[in-house]
């Protein structure tokens with residue numbers, strides 16, 4: 001998995017990389033510019049759209065100058081909005097790229113900035129080198145750039161956003177942020193949604209070894225990480241090998257959550273799914289999910305099951321005794337969601353009874369009830385890390401970038417998913433998927449990571465045709481396509 005570094009570690013990373021592979025720093029800048037331009041060309045923007053590049057004095061501006069040259073070579077019409085004081089204030093690599101600009105490119109000083117209709121504005125003003133409070137002149141540039149209401153693409157990070165903290169002043173509001181190597185922490189904070197827009201992360205060829213020795217407990221989970229986490233099954237596998245899963249949940253009026261969870265576990269690959277619910281509701285399950293079995297009353301033989309998911313649609317009234325009893329009888333890691341989490345928040349003495357490495361999947365509201373309130377997302381992530389470490393649990397904090405906190409202190413940021421997944425039942429689908437992997441014999445860490453990634457990917461695939469019409473069942477129907485997409489048998 002790719003390490004996510006803090007902004008002030010990027011310089012160390014660069015120098016490690018340059019030392020290890022004998023590259024010059026301007027060559028790395030050139031690689032960054034090339035990967036950006038390849039992405040840009042793939043977007044099929046019209047060659048008739050003027051490209052305006054806001055360029056600052058540091059290496060973020062240097063990227064912008066290199067991009068200006070490369071886009072001109074691709075026949076785009078490019079102008080540069082000057083956000084630096086004078087040429088002699090450019091960084092060495094910035095100056096080199098300035099001197100290599102084609103003659104056709106105009107450098108436009110602030111007083112003469114204009115934004116023709118249909119322009120594409122590329123923001124290469126400030127990157128991870130921003131230090132302290134924005135200077136007034138920078139604020140003036142950003143405010144003016146934000147007046148443009150057409151397409152805006154930020155390079156590495158929207159100018160004005162600190163790389164690892166909450167913005168205190170102002171920042172560019174981008175439609176896309178194209179970040180290099182890894183997303184800076186600030187780009188995954190919900191507080192920064194209006195600045196970051198769609199997040200794109202591009203590799204620029206920094207060698208893996210350059211990351212060794214640079215300390216970080218934060219990682220980024222991407223498509224290439226997933227196949228090695230999966231188990232393979234043989235020709236001789238039978239339905240018992242694919243996991244015997246028990247899902248406890250549902251209540252009158254909330255059986256949909258259990259149905260979605262069960263369908264999702266089955267589509268993920270579970271061999272046998274049993275739903276445990278109130279006697280009165282069992283016909284609903286038997287009708288809606290004919291592949292699942294129903295159970296009610298006492299759970300006679302909990303150890304029969306390979307994995308258990310508790311909570312979707314369960315309600316919290318009169319559940320404590322069954323939950324407590326179950327935790328006494330079942331010693332393998334379990335998955336807890338929704339009302340299971342609300343019960344843990346209400347009866348805190350249940351938390352130490354949870355089997356080690358159990359997986360908790362709260363959204364922010366459930367997290368706040370269980371772990372406590374946080375002033376902002378960085379603070380929330382710190383609390384998540386401490387909670388996972390202290391209780392030796394896996395905590396999956398759901399959101400636009402779900403973060404999985406592991407019992408050893410590592411935290412993994414998921415890259416898959418789309419805004420269209422913010423729909424009722426999406427979380428029940430995730431619970432079904434993680435429980436399913438756990439039942440197939442995956443380690444709890446791999447079950448959580450595969451569940452989170454495939455869930456997001458299924459959402460992305462479904463949203464290609466469904467957009468805002470997407471419902472949770474569409475995510476379930478797209479699970480098979482995630483296996484095809486990642487070439488998993």
Ligand SMILES: NC(=O)C1=CN([C@@H]2O[C@H](COP(=O)(O)OP(=O)(O)OC[C@H]3O[C@@H](n4cnc5c(N)ncnc54)[C@H](O)[C@@H]3O)[C@@H](O)[C@H]2O)[C@@H](O)CC1
Nearest residue numbers: 029057058059060126127128129130131133134135138156
């Ligand atoms: N390994 C990587 O990821 C690479 C990063 N590169 C780019 O280099 C960038 C980092 O470059 P730098 O370290 O030169 O830094 P930046 O270009 O991000 O920022 C430095 C500039 O910001 C100004 N500045 C700093 N604090 C300010 C404040 N409070 N108010 C107003 N202005 C302020 C400085 O005067 C300077 O002009 C990255 O964001 C990325 O775009 C690429 O060139 C290639 C390699």
Ligand SMILES: [K+]
Nearest residue numbers: 123126157159
């Ligand atoms: K920028």
